[in-house]
Amino acid sequence: MSDPRPAAKRSKRGRLTRSADFERVFRRGRSFGNRHLVLHLFPRSGPDEAREPRIGLSVSRRVGGAVDRNLVKRLLREAFADQSSRFPTSVDLVIVARPDARELAEREGLAGISTALEEIVQKALTALDNEDAG
DSSP, rough: OSSSGGGGOOOOOGBBSSSSHHHHOOOOSSSEEOOOOOEEEOOOOSOOOOOOEEEEEOOOOOTOOOHHHHHHHHHHHHHHHHHHSSSOTTTEEEEEEEEEHHHHHHHHHHHHHOOOOHHHHHHHHHHEEEEEEE
């Protein structure tokens, strides 16, 4: 079940904020992508395990101006709120928006971003299950 609070009201604890955390996920994690988004995933261990997966967003200027980037980030947070319960609690994720994400957000809104995110979440979870089984 998803968190009933809006994405903007989710705790800051559930976010990646330090550049070192982003770098660790990019360098040592696995990535899954589609035309609109790339999901980087890294299982974390140690005493800093949070009660929920931690997410970081990367939306570059290639996506558009500040208004466009903020729209994409807001929609990604909302879409991830619906998907977060599917991940183990000890995982760090970074979602990178590709330039086509802006067009998708403008054309289809939250439904489009959710569909694109759902596609790569399914790929990532399938890969995690295969690693656990093998």
